[in-house]
Amino acid sequence: MSAHALDKGLDDLASALRADLVREIDRSGAWAGEPVWSEVFTAVPRHLFVPYYYVSAVGGYERRWGESPEPGARERWLRGAYADVPLATRMRDGELLSSSSQPSLMAMMLVALGVRAGDRVLEIGAGTGYNAALLARRLGDDALVTTVDLEPEITESATRHLAAAGYHPAVLTGDGARGAPERGPYDRIIATCTLRSIPPAWLAQCRSGARILTPMATGLVALTVQDAEHAEGRFLTTPAYFVPLRGGDRPESEPAPLGGVPRHARDHELFRFLLALSRDGLDPQEAYALWHREGAPQRRRYGITVSGESQWAWLDDPEGPYSWPLR
Numbered sequence: 288m289s290a291h292a293l294d295k296g297l298d299d300l301a302s303a304l305r306a307d308l309v310r311e312i313d314r315s316g317a318w319a320g321e322p323v324w325s326e327v328f329t330a331v332p333r334h335l336f337v338p339y340y341y342v343s344a345v346g347g348y349e350r351r352w353g354e355s356p357e358p359g360a361r362e363r364w365l366r367g368a369y370a371d372v373p374l375a376t377r378m379r380d381g382e383l384l385s386s387s388s389q390p391s392l393m394a395m396m397l398v399a400l401g402v403r404a405g406d407r408v409l410e411i412g413a414g415t416g417y418n419a420a421l422l423a424r425r426l427g428d429d430a431l432v433t434t435v436d437l438e439p440e441i442t443e444s445a446t447r448h449l450a451a452a453g454y455h456p457a458v459l460t461g462d463g464a465r466g467a468p469e470r471g472p473y474d475r476i477i478a479t480c481t482l483r484s485i486p487p488a489w490l491a492q493c494r495s496g497a498r499i500l501t502p503m504a505t506g507l508v509a510l511t512v513q514d515a516e517h518a519e520g521r522f523l524t525t526p527a528y529f530v531p532l533r534g535g536d537r538p539e540s541e542p543a544p545l546g547g548v549p550r551h552a553r554d555h556e557l558f559r560f561l562l563a564l565s566r567d568g569l570d571p572q573e574a575y576a577l578w579h580r581e582g583a584p585q586r587r588r589y590g591i592t593v594s595g596e597s598q599w600a601w602l603d604d605p606e607g608p609y610s611w612p613l614r
Contacts, residue, residue, distance in 0.1 A: 297365055301334055304369035308333075308390060311371050317394035324394055327424045334368040336415035336448040337387050341375040342367065348378065376415055377441065383530055385441050387415045388479060392527065397421060399509055399523060400477050400500045409470065409492070410434040411463035411501075411532070412479035416445030420454045422477075432456035433470040435463045437533050463532055466492045473497060480532040481505075483567075484598050484613040485591065491515040502529040504563035504600075505556065506586045510593070519605060521590040526556060548575045557583050564589060564600045568611025577602070577609060 309329050318324040334353065341348040351364040367374070373392075377385035397418075402408060408422050413436035423429045434456060436442050442460045449455060459467050463478070464486040471492035478501035489499060490512055497512040499520075507527045510520035545553055548571050552558045558578050565574050578584070584602060591598065591613070592605045602609035 297361065300362070301332060301365055301369070304366060305329060305332065308369045308371060312391045312394050315391045315394075317391050318398050321398045324397060324421075324425065327421050328390065328394065331417070331420045331424050332452060333387070333390065333417055334365055335452045336417040336420070337368050337374055337376060338448075339364070339376075340367065340387070341378055347381070348375070377438075384438065385414055385436075386530065387417055388529070392525070393418060393421070395523075395525060396477065396500060396507065396527075397425070399507070400475050401498055402426060402475055405431070406474035407431050407470075407472070408433070408475045408477065409467055409473045409489075410477050410479065411466075412436060412529075413442055413445040413458055414479055416448040416452075416454075416458070418477075418479060419445070419456045419458070420449055420452055423449075423454045423456050429455045430457075433459065433467050433473075435459045435461055435467050437462055464488065468492050476500070478502060478532070479529060481529045482532050485510065485518065485593050487516075487593075487596075490518055490593065502527045503591070505560045506564075506589070508591050510591060516593070516595045518593040519590065521588075522586040524585060524587050526560070526586070545571050547572045552578065555583065557585065560586060561589075565611040567614045568600075581609075 309325055312328065313325060339350055339352040341350055351367055353361060353364050355361050371389060371391050373389045374387040375383050376387055402425060406426065408431060410419055413419065413434040419432050419434040423432045426432065439460050442458050446458045457470055466488045472494045473492055474494055474497050476489055476493065476499045481502045493512040495512065495514055499510040499512060499518065501508060505526055505528055507523045507525060508520055509523060510518040512518045552575050561574050561578050562571060588603055589600060590605060591600055598613040599610045600613055601607060
């Protein structure tokens with residue numbers, strides 16, 4: 288088989304696999320409230336954004352590569368590119384630096400972001416560029432989309448991937464916590480990395496009524512911005528696990544000891560969520576007492592408030608008895 292025929296065969300397979308992925312996401316109900324995203328995911332080829340990625344293997348990771356000389360290896364790479372799973376795309380000394388998120392989770396987040404025609408969107412965490420391409424396709428105007436990442440290697444490769452797919456949003460290298468004021472003001476901000484608190488710079492770069500969607504404490508919180516100093520919102524129901532935002536001066540604290548917390552709670556993902564969310568305000572034993580008393584509350588009962596220089600997480604009511612500072 289000639290290289291041209293092989294490429295054509297892979298192109299046909301990519302189209303079929305992409306259609307299968309769209310059907311799988313559709314069955315999950317991720318875009319039930321906004322089915323236009325089905326066309327967007329159908330149109331944007333994920334494989335162009337993951338020319339290689341890593342999968343777990345005995346003793347470490349196996350690199351799958353779209354330009355492998357082995358036809359079977361190229362097909363495995365392509366099939367993996369259209370699986371509804373996150374893909375590790377950049378490793379350093381065994382540490383995950385960047386990934387392409389699970390497509391169904393991306394779809395759910397994009398629907399929750401609630402973009403409208405003409406919205407100016409800032410993405411924190413460029414990754415492979417795939418999410419920025421989906422936003423550019425949805426909005427129909429590359430100029431409305433800005434994506435930022437700390438690592439020049441990541442922004443350079445994202446720019447190449449986007450160009451290969453025919454999209455040209457602004458791709459900036461910098462600390463995502465500082466946003467991108469030169470491209471604002473924004474109607475929507477979406478982060479693809481976990482935060483411990485909301486960077487004040489984001490609010491200052493938003494229009495009144497803007498929406499911020501970001502991972503935090505193994506969940507996703509959606510905030511409505513009132514003005515440059517005030518925002519508030521609740522967590523979505525879904526769990527979400529992302530790499531932490533890098534840059535700035537946000538040192539990681541050591542996890543508190545879990546002595547006195549029953550084993551069944553230690554391993555419960557809703558308790559782990561509360562533990563992460565309240566790490567600056569409750570010790571694990573206090574968190575467990577609250578969690579047990581309130582009947583293992585779901586994520587949607589929690590929220591975040593930003594007011595001037597203060598930020599706090601809360602259960603049920605921003606002014607209620609259960610709240611913890613965020614730092």
